Amino acid sequence: MNTIDTCHEQVISLEHVGFGYEGQQVFQDVNFTVYERDFVGVIGTNGAGKTTLLRLLVGLLRPSSGEVKLFGTPIQRFKEWERIGYVPQKNSFNPLFPATVMEVVQSGMYNRSRLFRRLTKEDINQSKDALRAMRIEDLAHKRIGQLSGGQQQRVFLARAMVNKPELLILDEPTVGIDAQTQKEFFNLLQHLHEHHHMTFIMVSHDLDLVNSWLGSDPKGTCGKLNFYVKHSHNVECVEPDLTHGVLS
Amino acid sequence: MLDIISSEFFQRALIGGLLIGVTGPLMGMFLVLRRLSMIGDTLAHVTIAGVALGFLLGVYPLAMGIVFALLGAVAIEKLRKAYKTYAELSIAVIMSGGVALASLFFTLGMSFNANVTNYLFGSIYTLNSTDLTVVGVVTAIVIIFMLIFFKEMFMLTFDEDAAAVNGLPVRWLNLAVTVLTALVISAAIKIVGALLVSALLTIPVATSLLVARGFKQAVITSVLVAEFAVVAGLLTAGIWNLAPGATIVLLLIAVLILTLVIRRGVKV
Numbered sequence: 001m002n003t004i005d006t007c008h009e010q011v012i013s014l015e016h017v018g019f020g021y022e023g024q025q026v027f028q029d030v031n032f033t034v035y036e037r038d039f040v041g042v043i044g045t046n047g048a049g050k051t052t053l054l055r056l057l058v059g060l061l062r063p064s065s066g067e068v069k070l071f072g073t074p075i076q077r078f079k080e081w082e083r084i085g086y087v088p089q090k091n092s093f094n095p096l097f098p099a100t101v102m103e104v105v106q107s108g109m110y111n112r113s114r115l116f117r118r119l120t121k122e123d124i125n126q127s128k129d130a131l132r133a134m135r136i137e138d139l140a141h142k143r144i145g146q147l148s149g150g151q152q153q154r155v156f157l158a159r160a161m162v163n164k165p166e167l168l169i170l171d172e173p174t175v176g177i178d179a180q181t182q183k184e185f186f187n188l189l190q191h192l193h194e195h196h197h198m199t200f201i202m203v204s205h206d207l208d209l210v211n212s213w214l215g216s217d218p219k220g221t222c223g224k225l226n227f228y229v230k231h232s233h234n235v236e237c238v239e240p241d242l243t244h245g246v247l248s
Numbered sequence: 249m250l251d252i253i254s255s256e257f258f259q260r261a262l263i264g265g266l267l268i269g270v271t272g273p274l275m276g277m278f279l280v281l282r283r284l285s286m287i288g289d290t291l292a293h294v295t296i297a298g299v300a301l302g303f304l305l306g307v308y309p310l311a312m313g314i315v316f317a318l319l320g321a322v323a324i325e326k327l328r329k330a331y332k333t334y335a336e337l338s339i340a341v342i343m344s345g346g347v348a349l350a351s352l353f354f355t356l357g358m359s360f361n362a363n364v365t366n367y368l369f370g371s372i373y374t375l376n377s378t379d380l381t382v383v384g385v386v387t388a389i390v391i392i393f394m395l396i397f398f399k400e401m402f403m404l405t406f407d408e409d410a411a412a413v414n415g416l417p418v419r420w421l422n423l424a425v426t427v428l429t430a431l432v433i434s435a436a437i438k439i440v441g442a443l444l445v446s447a448l449l450t451i452p453v454a455t456s457l458l459v460a461r462g463f464k465q466a467v468i469t470s471v472l473v474a475e476f477a478v479v480a481g482l483l484t485a486g487i488w489n490l491a492p493g494a495t496i497v498l499l500l501i502a503v504l505i506l507t508l509v510i511r512r513g514v515k516v
């Protein structure tokens with residue numbers, strides 16, 4: 001407990017967090033801390049408040065009591081959103097939406113610090129790197145709705161990775177994706193966790209998958225949600241290209 | 249025929265039409281992609297209530313229409329927050345409120361009904377220089393806003409949650425979309441008419457969605473489609489003495505159908 005708790009900095013902390021929705025108490029007095037290089041799996045059935053929790057973590061909802069801190073800063077004063085990458089549920093977008101893969105990946109950079117600014121050449125190169133890292137550079141000018149589920153997932157991962165975030169938040173990333181693609185995707189996540197300076201929170205309903213990877217002993221709870229945690233201390237890769245993680 | 253085209257009223261109509269041909273589909277793109285197209289229609293009905301009150305009070309009707317549209321826009325946003333999961337409910341409430349007010353003002357001032365008809369069905373040839381100035385200012389506001397916030401607007405439209413996680417001012421941008429739509433609708437109302445104005449916002453976008461791969465491409469395509477329909481529609485209507493607003497909208501529908509047919513032809 002103690003070594004794990006102190007060897008790395010806090011990334012997210014929930015302190016006495018409560019949340020109610022239309023008169024119903026969803027969470028009460030939740031205390032949980034995510035440290036750097038943790039991989040946290042959040043497991044719960046539908047309706048257990050997974051989405052609510054994620055929304056609290058990224059400031060889309062305000063807790064009714066207690067405090068959420070990101071990188072040590074209370075969330076209402078937190079400004080460094082480029083340190084966080086977000087991968088939404090695959091089916092959260094309209095498949096007819098006219099957007100190319102490149103447009104979607106670049107949009108990962110459209111954050112507060114780039115308001116009133118055009119993307120620089122360096123920004124554009126960075127987004128091309130993210131495409132290459134996910135091996136989707138050939139798809140750059142395709143409409144995103146035309147891609148397969150696995151390809152779309154990589155596009156969203158590339159969008160989240162484009163700022164080289166320290167914290168990656170994934171919301172049911174594998175819903176509607178075939179087993180082989182899922183396996184590849186998790187290999188990549190696992191590699192990133194073990195060998196890169198990144199922290200992960202992944203919401204999932206797939207208990208078997210999370211147990212086989214993060215163990216079957218929850219480190220914390222939040223209402224009907226369970227948190228499974230694995231920490232990593234392995235040597236970090238310095239390669240900026242991530243294809244080695246996909247291939248391994 | 250050349251007489252008409254070189255006449256001052258026709259040229260004012262053309263300029264007004266070309267300006268609305270840019271802003272209409274531009275705002276329409278953001279509404280259609282978020283399944284909010286009904287907002288255009290709703291605000292048009294609210295604007296008519298304002299125009300009718302303007303006539304009743306003897307003030308510049310379009311100014312009153314704009315005030316009403318802006319109030320309607322704010323009310324839609326407020327109601328949308330109250331009924332999060334029933335966006336269409338707030339729209340229905342505001343829409344019927346607009347129609348009710350408009351008919352109330354109609355019955356109070358029987359004498360100006362003919363003038364209000366200009367705003368219901370559009371009367372592009374009666375565009376005066378004040379009207380044209382209003383259209384010009386609205387166009388400038390919309391274009392400047394889009395030049396500054398285009399990338400953020402894309403993000404908001406494509407994935408509102410991700411936009412919020414990136415720290416973008418999501419609430420503020422949402423309000424801006426509704427307010428700008430209100431401005432565009434009320435400015436366009438004398439050109440195509442309240443009953444048809446949402447067609448100018450949605451049909452060019454529907455066409456562009458059939459052909460464009462990317463977002464920029466879709467925006468450009470929708471504006472080009474609208475501009476084509478405006479120019480061709482005004483010329484056709486001028487030559488054969490047809491209702492200009494209706495001609496423009498029918499041309500838009502023709503382009504949409506043609507695009508559908510050609511696409512199907514290519515696929516098979």
Ligand SMILES: [Zn+2]
Pocket residue numbers: 004007008036037231232233
């Ligand atoms: Zn550690």
Ligand SMILES: [Zn+2]
Pocket residue numbers: 191195196237238239244245
């Ligand atoms: Zn590596």
